[in-house]
Amino acid sequence: MRLGPLTLGCMCALAAAGAVPAVAAGGSDPAPTTPIEHFVVLMQENHSFDNYFGTYPGADGIPRGTCMPIEPARGRRGGCVAPFHLGSRRAQDTPLGNSTRIARRQYNGGRMNGFISAFTAEAGTFEPAVMGYYDDREIPYYWNLANEYVLFDRFFASSAGGTLRNHMFWTAAAPGELEDGGVPRGGFRALQTIFDRLERRGVSWKFYVENYDPRVTYRSGWSGRQRAQLLRVPLLGFPRFVDDPGLSAKIVDLSEYYKDLERGTLPAVAYIAASGSSEHPPGDVKVGQRLVRTLISALTRSAAWRSSAFMWTYDSSGGWYDHVKPPNVEEGRVGLRVPALLVSPFARRGVVDSTHLDFAAIPRFIERNWGLRPLSSRDARAGSLVRSLDFSRPPRAPELLSPARHVIKPPDARRSVIYPIYGAALLITALALAMAVIRSRSPMRAIR
Amino acid sequence: MSPLTRLRGPAAEAPPLSLPGAFRVPAGVERGLHSTWVLPALILAVAILVRLWNLDALGYNSDEAVYAGQAAAIAGDPALEPLFPAFRAHPLLFQTIVSLGYYLGDGELFGRLAAVSLGVGTVYLVFALGSVLYGRAVGLVAGLLLALMPYHVVVTRQVLLDGPMVLWATLALYTLARFVQLTRPAWLYATAAALGLAFLTKETSIVLVGAVYAFLALTPGLRIPRRHLAGSVALLSLLITAYPLSLMLAGRTERGGGYLAWQLFRRPNHDWGFYPTVVPVAIGLLVVCGAGLGLWYARRESRWKVTLLLSWIVVPAAFFQLWPVKGFQYLLPIAPSIAVLAALGLVRLGPRSKRLPMTPALIALVAISLLVATWQQIEPSRSDNFLAGSGGLPGGREAGDWMEAHVPKGARIMTIGPSLANVIQYYAHRQANGLAVSPNPHSRNPAYDPVRNPDRLIRDNEIQYLVWDAFSSRRSEFFSERLLRYVDRYHGRAVHSETVPARTPAGRTATKPLIVVYEVRP
Numbered sequence: 023m024r025l026g027p028l029t030l031g032c033m034c035a036l037a038a039a040g041a042v043p044a045v046a047a048g049g050s051d052p053a054p055t056t057p058i059e060h061f062v063v064l065m066q067e068n069h070s071f072d073n074y075f076g077t078y079p080g081a082d083g084i085p086r087g088t089c090m091p092i093e094p095a096r097g098r099r100g101g102c103v104a105p106f107h108l109g110s111r112r113a114q115d116t117p118l119g120n121s122t123r124i125a126r127r128q129y130n131g132g133r134m135n136g137f138i139s140a141f142t143a144e145a146g147t148f149e150p151a152v153m154g155y156y157d158d159r160e161i162p163y164y165w166n167l168a169n170e171y172v173l174f175d176r177f178f179a180s181s182a183g184g185t186l187r188n189h190m191f192w193t194a195a196a197p198g199e200l201e202d203g204g205v206p207r208g209g210f211r212a213l214q215t216i217f218d219r220l221e222r223r224g225v226s227w228k229f230y231v232e233n234y235d236p237r238v239t240y241r242s243g244w245s246g247r248q249r250a251q252l253l254r255v256p257l258l259g260f261p262r263f264v265d266d267p268g269l270s271a272k273i274v275d276l277s278e279y280y281k282d283l284e285r286g287t288l289p290a291v292a293y294i295a296a297s298g299s300s301e302h303p304p305g306d307v308k309v310g311q312r313l314v315r316t317l318i319s320a321l322t323r324s325a326a327w328r329s330s331a332f333m334w335t336y337d338s339s340g341g342w343y344d345h346v347k348p349p350n351v352e353e354g355r356v357g358l359r360v361p362a363l364l365v366s367p368f369a370r371r372g373v374v375d376s377t378h379l380d381f382a383a384i385p386r387f388i389e390r391n392w393g394l395r396p397l398s399s400r401d402a403r404a405g406s407l408v409r410s411l412d413f414s415r416p417p418r419a420p421e422l423l424s425p426a427r428h429v430i431k432p433p434d435a436r437r438s439v440i441y442p443i444y445g446a447a448l449l450i451t452a453l454a455l456a457m458a459v460i461r462s463r464s465p466m467r468a469i470r
Numbered sequence: 471m472s473p474l475t476r477l478r479g480p481a482a483e484a485p486p487l488s489l490p491g492a493f494r495v496p497a498g499v500e501r502g503l504h505s506t507w508v509l510p511a512l513i514l515a516v517a518i519l520v521r522l523w524n525l526d527a528l529g530y531n532s533d534e535a536v537y538a539g540q541a542a543a544i545a546g547d548p549a550l551e552p553l554f555p556a557f558r559a560h561p562l563l564f565q566t567i568v569s570l571g572y573y574l575g576d577g578e579l580f581g582r583l584a585a586v587s588l589g590v591g592t593v594y595l596v597f598a599l600g601s602v603l604y605g606r607a608v609g610l611v612a613g614l615l616l617a618l619m620p621y622h623v624v625v626t627r628q629v630l631l632d633g634p635m636v637l638w639a640t641l642a643l644y645t646l647a648r649f650v651q652l653t654r655p656a657w658l659y660a661t662a663a664a665l666g667l668a669f670l671t672k673e674t675s676i677v678l679v680g681a682v683y684a685f686l687a688l689t690p691g692l693r694i695p696r697r698h699l700a701g702s703v704a705l706l707s708l709l710i711t712a713y714p715l716s717l718m719l720a721g722r723t724e725r726g727g728g729y730l731a732w733q734l735f736r737r738p739n740h741d742w743g744f745y746p747t748v749v750p751v752a753i754g755l756l757v758v759c760g761a762g763l764g765l766w767y768a769r770r771e772s773r774w775k776v777t778l779l780l781s782w783i784v785v786p787a788a789f790f791q792l793w794p795v796k797g798f799q800y801l802l803p804i805a806p807s808i809a810v811l812a813a814l815g816l817v818r819l820g821p822r823s824k825r826l827p828m829t830p831a832l833i834a835l836v837a838i839s840l841l842v843a844t845w846q847q848i849e850p851s852r853s854d855n856f857l858a859g860s861g862g863l864p865g866g867r868e869a870g871d872w873m874e875a876h877v878p879k880g881a882r883i884m885t886i887g888p889s890l891a892n893v894i895q896y897y898a899h900r901q902a903n904g905l906a907v908s909p910n911p912h913s914r915n916p917a918y919d920p921v922r923n924p925d926r927l928i929r930d931n932e933i934q935y936l937v938w939d940a941f942s943s944r945r946s947e948f949f950s951e952r953l954l955r956y957v958d959r960y961h962g963r964a965v966h967s968e969t970v971p972a973r974t975p976a977g978r979t980a981t982k983p984l985i986v987v988y989e990v991r992p
Contacts, residue, residue, distance in 0.1 A: 319991075323881075420879070423880055424880065437543065437557075441566065444670065447670055447712045450705070454662070455645070455663070
């Protein structure tokens with residue numbers, strides 16, 4: 023049913039007093055330790071830092087003179103591929119992947135020169151596309167956000183390979199005990215997630231899933247589309263989150279995110295998993311960018327904006343080139359760098375943050391913000407996101423950034439012609455009038 | 471025989487190189503103009519009062535928003551410059567004056583005060599014109615009529631180009647009259663300069679050059695040496711050149727040309743009966759009757775005077791009647807001449823012996839009728855029926871201010887038509903576009919950008935707010951329905967409204983929306 027303007031006018035008269043509904047969901051939440059009352063995290067897929075921000079000014083991007091050897095053993099003598107702009111070409115024909123084996127070959131004992139040969143060895147194909155990169159022509163909105171908020175250029179995937187493993191670090195700060203790279207037959211039982219901690223503390227949370235199908239859980243199988251949802255939403259591999267109605271009701275379709283923002287019921291912690299818009303190659307990066315823009319735009323327009331932080335990152339490098347050698351942590355080597363950005367009214371403007379971080383930094387922030395115990399040693403020791411936030415200033419006014427790369431235009435200098443030209447016209451007229459008045463006072467003469 | 475040829479005056483018989491009696495200043499006028507300032511000062515005070523009363527009660531309408539936006543852009547206002555290009559459609563003299571307000575800090579009020587000041591200046595010039603043509607009494611009454619005339623009052627309370635343009639046009643009329651009377655070529659040059667400024671305020675005033683030509687052609691007794699005629703034309707041309715010169719130096723020549731072409735070939739926005747039905751009422755029917763009487767009495771005066779006044783009425787009226795675009799304020803240049811003729815009729819009405827007791831009462835009656843009509847116009851309206859150019863837009867400023875405070879910076883807004891889009895842009899400092907703007911470049915004002923594929927833009931989250939308004943809805947039900955369909959389709963949520971009290975058929979009072987702001991999302 024559509025409400026006509028007349029009816030809506032009456033409704034608006036009521037709404038006008040508050041204009042935007044107050045945030046209700048967070049009302050009963052324990053007070054956070056920072057002004058961030060809503061933390062929203064989106065996990066996208068399969069892009070490396072250099073693939074998206076390798077040419078971003080001020081970030082640790084692709085080094086000058088880079089050329090990836092086709093055969094690492096022969097170095098450049100065997101031919102090499104320099105990084106190149108992918109443009110509108112998509113990697114649809116490229117079987118780029120993020121398996122542990124490929125990651126290990128790309129790493130090549132720390133020499134970081136196996137990015138092309140890894141695919142040759144694993145798939146028998148020559149994949150120069152791995153050296154391709156995007157820039158502000160394809161992802162202008164992301165670059166605009168980086169200009170205005172915080173871009174992390176030392177944010178690593180927690181694990182060198184495997185979608186589920188990295189998603190587990192995102193939700194549980196631990197890889198979980200996987201079976202054949204997937205959820206164990208009986209599901210994850212003992213493993214604690216950040217949502218268990220939140221639940222116990224009485225902090226509101228929701229897991230929003232794009233195109234959510236509630237029938238797909240670890241019990242329903244492990245193939246095709248079902249597998250994709252299980253990988254992206256690790257909670258569906260936990261019996262308690264599937265069986266407990268109170269918990270399963272908090273795993274909802276992404277459309278609920280917009281409704282929660284409209285109703286003012288956005289929870290304190292919101293995880294988001296995309297499906298068709300996940301940017302997973304060969305998917306169009308612009309589709310993912312549109313989703314991110316829609317999510318941030320809705321948050322920006324809501325009452326929650328003033329006390330929120332929105333972060334999104336990528337579950338792995340997806341096989342794309344990244345030049346930074348990943349560090350070792352206690353369980354072993356972490357994955358390559360992935361793009362990660364933080365958007366918040368408290369975010370420092372245009373900062374490139376080089377703090378060493380990985381997905382465990384996300385649960386860590388939640389734990390610190392709501393006074394929760396760490397889940398594992400990984401999150402206990404993870405780097406902090408708080409350095410990129412500045413709580414000493416009032417929150418920034420909401421702003422919707424352009425989907426096009428915004429260029430700061432200098433003031434139109436050409437308008438400077440206006441004052442002299444029109445001023446001269448006024449002056450000429452004043453002189454003509456003055457002349458007429460003066461001449462009229464002199465003795466009259468006939469026109470000759 | 472045309473009315474013009476029937477009007478007789480000594481000008482036809484006057485020798486061109488001498489100073490014939492008919493061309494002399496009426497006895498006592500020069501002295502009388504300066505003898506006392508009490509009555510002119512009172513008239514100017516009245517003119518100021520009715521123009522300032524509730525001046526800021528309503529926000530800008532669409533045209534005002536555009537001109538004020540241009541002024542802000544000229545001044546380099548960082549919030550408005552990206553939304554309103556300085557070079558848009560018309561010359562920029564008035565906008566340049568208004569731009570000074572943006573340096574002072576309150577451009578909005580300054581713009582209207584500038585319009586009021588120039589309008590009051592026109593009242594003074596009409597007093598001076600009436601005085602030099604028919605004597606001080608006629609001048610005073612003419613000034614009073616214009617001071618209270620709803621047409622002039624309403625237009626000169628707004629940031630429109632027509633009020634200032636009429637000031638320069640009246641200055642041209644006055645200087646031309648002085649030229650004929652004093653036969654000083656300097657006055658002819660002043661006429662050319664004043665016409666130049668009128669053009670630099672609004673280019674349609676070029677039609678008044680035609681009025682001057684008609685006057686000269688119909689006044690054969692007035693001979694002007696060729697070198698002065700050529701010099702005046704050269705001065706006029708020099709001033710007119712300022713407009714294309716500024717466009718050329720700024721590299722914006724396509725702006726002015728495109729707008730003129732669109733004006734010439736666009737579909738008429740009103741029918742032929744628009745001016746005959748709207749303008750006489752706005753001028754005041756008693757004033758129009760008085761002008762008719764004035765024409766009758768003018769037959770006893772020098773013919774050149776009535777020829778001059780009639781040229782200033784007939785030529786613009788005929789031109790704008792034929793011009794496809796019609797606007798409430800476009801015929802304002804005829805108001806000063808009508809005021810002078812009406813004053814002549816009122817002052818001279820009745821037999822000479824009874825004139826004294828009758829005249830003041832009659833003048834008072836006409837003045838009161840004008841005051842009542844003007845008062846109704848300047849009281850802030852909260853109606854949903856709005857005629858462009860007739861005043862501020864109810865609710866527009868309030869809706870824009872609300873959006874400035876509550877809508878994120880960088881948001882893009884779609885309205886039904888471009889009129890409200892201009893107002894929203896000015897007050898909300900957010901980009902707004904009208905759904906009704908045609909994507910066909912031949913069918914739209916080149917100053918406006920169409921909304922190409924609104925569905926896609928909303929789906930891509932490039933448009934986040936839709937604004938419905940009663941004024942545009944009344945003008946275009948089709949686009950109003952389309953906009954509301956987008957509201958339905960994209961989870962539209964009313965987040966703000968501006969309303970007026972309205973009476974239902976059952977006799978109850980309800981709120982009627984003037985403007986509703988919807989938030990939409992994909």
